Amino acid sequence: MCGIIGIIAKGRAIDSIYPGLIALQHRGQDSAGAVTYEQTFHLKKGQGLVTTVFNPKNITRLNGNIGIGHVRYPTIGPGGVEDAQPFVLTVPYGIALAHNGNLVNYFKLKKEIIEKNLRYLNSNCDAEVILNILSIELSKQDLSRFNPDILFDALKGVYEKLIGSFAVVCIVAGKGLLVFRDKNGIKPLVYAQNNGEYAFASESVALDMLGFSDFKDVKPGEAIFIDENKKLFSKQIYEGKKATCIFEYVYFARPDSVIDGIGVYEARLRLGEELGKECLKFNIKPDVVVPVPDTARGSAQMVAEVLRVKHREGLIKNRYIHRTFIMPTQEKRIEAVRMKLNVIRSEIKNKKVLLIDDSIVRGNTSKEIIGLIRSAGAKEVYYGVYSPPLKYPCVYGIDMQTRGEFIARNKSIEEIKESIGADILIYQTVEGLINGVGIGDRGFCTACFTGNYPTELNDEFMEEIETDRIKIKRA
Ligand code: SF4
Structure with a gap:
């Protein structure tokens, strides 16, 4: 990208x-x-x-x-x-x-x-x-x-x-x-x-x-x-x-942008509303909804509105650290999470916290964040993700191009929950994603969530892309 x-x-x-x-x-x-x-x-x-x-x-x-x-x-x-x-x-x-x-x-x-x-x-x-x-x-x-x-x-x-x-x-x-x-x-x-x-x-x-x-x-x-x-x-x-890449609305684009006539911020609000409906099915009673800054802010507000609980800033981001998703190696990403985020203890301590994030790729960042929230004294930590499980490589320009890097590829939601250390894990559905972003528009690439690639893609191309990325990440 x-x-x-x-x-x-x-x-x-x-x-x-x-x-x-x-x-x-x-x-x-x-x-x-x-x-x-x-x-x-x-x-x-x-x-x-x-x-x-x-x-x-x-x-x-x-x-x-x-x-x-x-x-x-x-x-x-x-x-x-x-x-x-x-x-x-x-x-x-x-x-x-x-x-x-x-x-x-x-x-x-x-x-x-x-x-x-x-x-x-x-x-x-x-x-x-x-x-x-x-x-x-x-x-x-x-x-x-x-x-x-x-x-x-x-x-x-x-x-x-x-x-x-x-x-x-x-x-x-x-x-x-x-x-x-x-x-x-x-x-x-x-x-x-x-x-x-x-x-x-x-x-x-x-x-x-x-x-x-x-x-x-x-x-x-x-x-x-x-x-x-x-x-x-x-x-x-x-x-x-x-x-159009649906992940632009989920994560990549700035909230003040409009892509193909759809405001990114409005899309994130609707994604929060859709996720809020999913959360209701789990019958959870969080004391507070906290966004993983900055991308998840709008969605977290809407989840809180749907659940009728408080929305608070419980994680503060150091603005001078770059986005962790686009750091080239996992070690750099984890290091950057620690330098990037800190907690506001008064909003976390002794509370049941529902964290809202945009997506989970490998799960390591989510695990670090949940660890931070627990160390600040949270009673329980729920994790809500306003996009569905990422399972398939993106071959169109987002650096998640190898099948092995998705935690959701070979793990059930229960296993992911265990792996990242959450008490409850709630994902958006694919329908919720499409409805949230597009209000009925179906003209999106959703390949990393569904495996439905909009272009020709054969095994040879896929293997060449994967081999290149694996080689570079090892170098
Ligand atoms: S696979 Fe499609 S939706 Fe997913 S990040 Fe790539 S272009 Fe976007």
């Missing part, structure tokens, strides 16, 4: 890209980068947070009114500096590209490109593969006179080759800004226009901060090109079945 932004502005694009990337920082903390165009590309990228990579000096040289930016969270490759995005190519046009997503057939495509001597690849990043395939498909077009249809026709070939999730922003040098979204729209991509300026981003929060409003979503399978005169061209490249 990564964050992308693309701007065609009146003034310097980087002046919007930089704050936009800060607004998207939660989507990836491994590397950051931006490229702008004015006569030539001006590129800066590196490892670390946006504020680490960019400084007043390098921002000064990123000239031009058109630009793209990226924050990275590695799901393919080890995530070294050579994998930082955007990538730049010079044939048949100068193209700079950044993407959010994960190609399921990345290893196959990479092998084909190398074996057929089509292009030299310098990274382990699937964005470089997308860029090269776009370049190869563009080279097949009649390039004697540029028009947006050349791009759209090339994209037909690109869509035929790519399997997986991709939301892409590109600069075509001297021509304009091109964006496209995979045929299922697994990854979000939103845009807005304001006074002759266009901005595209993974989440509406980035555009909100830049003063844009009236957001629209790039449709699944749609490509949009804004030329240098700020004229918009759009084409449906591929008709696919919408399958």
Whole structure:
């Protein structure tokens, strides 16, 4: 999972890209980068947070009114500096590209490109593969006179080759800004226009901060090109079945974002309401409902409302520690939980506490949190999770890609409860998840909960992805 932004502005694009990337920082903390165009590309990228990579000096040289930016969270490759995005190519046009997503057939495509001597690849990043395939498909077009249809026709070939999730922003040098979204729209991509300026981003929060409003979503399978005169061209490249990642609403996106017309905060409130109904079936009588901060706050409030018990902040988060889910190793995640969370004893001691969390992947973080609550003197600890048991790898860009890492894969709910040390464990149902997020909309990817993958996925692809992740996590 990564964050992308693309701007065609009146003034310097980087002046919007930089704050936009800060607004998207939660989507990836491994590397950051931006490229702008004015006569030539001006590129800066590196490892670390946006504020680490960019400084007043390098921002000064990123000239031009058109630009793209990226924050990275590695799901393919080890995530070294050579994998930082955007990538730049010079044939048949100068193209700079950044993407959010994960190609399921990345290893196959990479092998084909190398074996057929089509292009030299310098990274382990699937964005470089997308860029090269776009370049190869563009080279097949009649390039004697540029028009947006050349791009759209090339994209037909690109869509035929790519399997997986991709939301892409590109600069075509001297021509304009091109964006496209995979045929299922697994990854979000939103845009807005304001006074002759266009901005595209993974989440509406980035555009909100830049003063844009009236957001629209790039449709699944749609490509949009804004030329240098700020004229918009759009084409449906591929008709696919919408399958937006439901985990964006559960965990990943910021609560102040709107994805495909659904407010993330509102979705989390409804998820809490659905979980509250599940809790009623267990006939528990907690003294207090406490969210695992920050993601679970809205849901916990709704669970408390449904159960008619107090809602309190009993866990406080150190804001300067990054999200534990996206730490690369389990040891780092546990260490980060201890540094990240502390208890407010007065809200916990001698109480029956119902903790509300967004999800359980491996169970180690939940176990640590329950241990913290018990050590603060809780009488009983119940654990409510507002998503269903995670059992299946995500092959679309969230780093839970190996079958072995899910506690729910081979354990019953009773066994998970024992393993994490809860007195009672209550999960959301799949129906509750879909109803909570979508109010009846069924156009979601729910593969990590249900095993129903929206794209082609064979054993070979799955094994290649798993082998890569296992190798990297052991390194
Ligand atoms: S498998 Fe899960 S995390 Fe991955 S895209 Fe689908 S819903 Fe999102």
